Amino acid sequence: MIKIPTKEQQPDTIDLNKIRNEIYKEAKDAYYTQSPFTIYPHVDGVDFGMSIEEAQNLINNSQEETVIIPLKITVPNVTTNQIGTEAFPDLLATYSTTFSTSNTNRTTNIKLASNKINGVVLLPGEEFSYNKVVGQRTAAAGYKSAPVYVNGKVENGIGGGICQVSSTLYNTALRANLEIIKRSNHRFATGYVPLSTDATVSWGGPEFIFKNSRKYPVKIVSQINGGKITVSIYGCKEEVEYEVVIQSQTLQTIPSKTVYRTNTSLPKGTKKTVQKGHGGYKSRAYRILKLNGTIVSKQLLSTDTYAQLETIIEQNP
Numbered sequence: 001m002i003k004i005p006t007k008e009q010q011p012d013t014i015d016l017n018k019i020r021n022e023i024y025k026e027a028k029d030a031y032y033t034q035s036p037f038t039i040y041p042h043v044d045g046v047d048f049g050m051s052i053e054e055a056q057n058l059i060n061n062s063q064e065e066t067v068i069i070p071l072k073i074t075v076p077n078v079t080t081n082q083i084g085t086e087a088f089p090d091l092l093a094t095y096s097t098t099f100s101t102s103n104t105n106r107t108t109n110i111k112l113a114s115n116k117i118n119g120v121v122l123l124p125g126e127e128f129s130y131n132k133v134v135g136q137r138t139a140a141a142g143y144k145s146a147p148v149y150v151n152g153k154v155e156n157g158i159g160g161g162i163c164q165v166s167s168t169l170y171n172t173a174l175r176a177n178l179e180i181i182k183r184s185n186h187r188f189a190t191g192y193v194p195l196s197t198d199a200t201v202s203w204g205g206p207e208f209i210f211k212n213s214r215k216y217p218v219k220i221v222s223q224i225n226g227g228k229i230t231v232s233i234y235g236c237k238e239e240v241e242y243e244v245v246i247q248s249q250t251l252q253t254i255p256s257k258t259v260y261r262t263n264t265s266l267p268k269g270t271k272k273t274v275q276k277g278h279g280g281y282k283s284r285a286y287r288i289l290k291l292n293g294t295i296v297s298k299q300l301l302s303t304d305t306y307a308q309l310e311t312i313i314e315q316n317p
Helices: 016-023 052-059 106-115 130-134 161-176
Strands: 031-034 037-042 045-048 071-074 090-098 127-129 147-150 153-158 179-182 210-212 219-225 228-235 243-252 257-263 270-275 280-291 292-304 310-315
Touching: 037 228, 090 161, 106 130, 106 147, 106 161, 106 210, 106 219, 106 228, 127 130, 130 161, 147 243, 161 179, 161 228, 161 243, 219 292
Parallel strands: 257 310
Antiparallel strands: 031 037, 045 071, 090 228, 127 210, 147 153, 179 210, 219 228, 243 280, 270 310, 280 292
16 A cells, blocks of 8 residues: 655635735726827726725635625726827728618617717727627617518618618728628618628627728727718828729619518508518629729629518508
């Protein structure tokens, strides 16, 4: 039999000062320098959410094996998104779309989403996730019920209209020559951007993500004036700047379709259009870069198919 010597040792006494020093971080304001041009992002502060004495009392009086000491996050006075526009002197790209203000619920949703993306700063290499920035579209967040496409029909849904904001931003990002990571087209063609230049989004579903693939930080500015939303991207021009042209091509038109349904609640011999449809399309889009008027590259962005939306007519023969 082999005897292995053992030694009992008590764990070290918990040193709260040492633990606090390891996690403590002072909040720092964002700032920038001109020569060389550099943006220094803000740093959130981290500290115990209680005093050392309170934390020690919590440990001493606890009967549990695990004691949780809450932390507090301190936001600095100037965050990265609050850096003034003077740090982003050049307009890199801008794009506008229009909408009807008569639908107040849809207008509300567009304004909420626009406010969320307004002022966002992306450092070089940083990605922008539309769903992450805008957040979940809920009634608690102020979003209203407005028309959306659901299973081949037009229905009301919370957040209807926010895809116009993502599509407007997509067109701006394309023209700023930024790298597109994720983008999906709608099931049906939209009326506010050309074919294959839309970007649909939904919570837990399609996402729109792009990257600041430029040399310097960029800032998104989104503004609404009446029934027009304008999304601009500002930054610093690089040594070589290309003229960007977005080309939309319709490859095929799919004829519209009309469906008739019997509705005996209608007066005898009458008809009622309950959904006005349209045809479908196959299309594609290119991003063309020009330098001094000469095409230097032509990138296929996407090839898309848009389904036909049925015209539905109810009748009582």
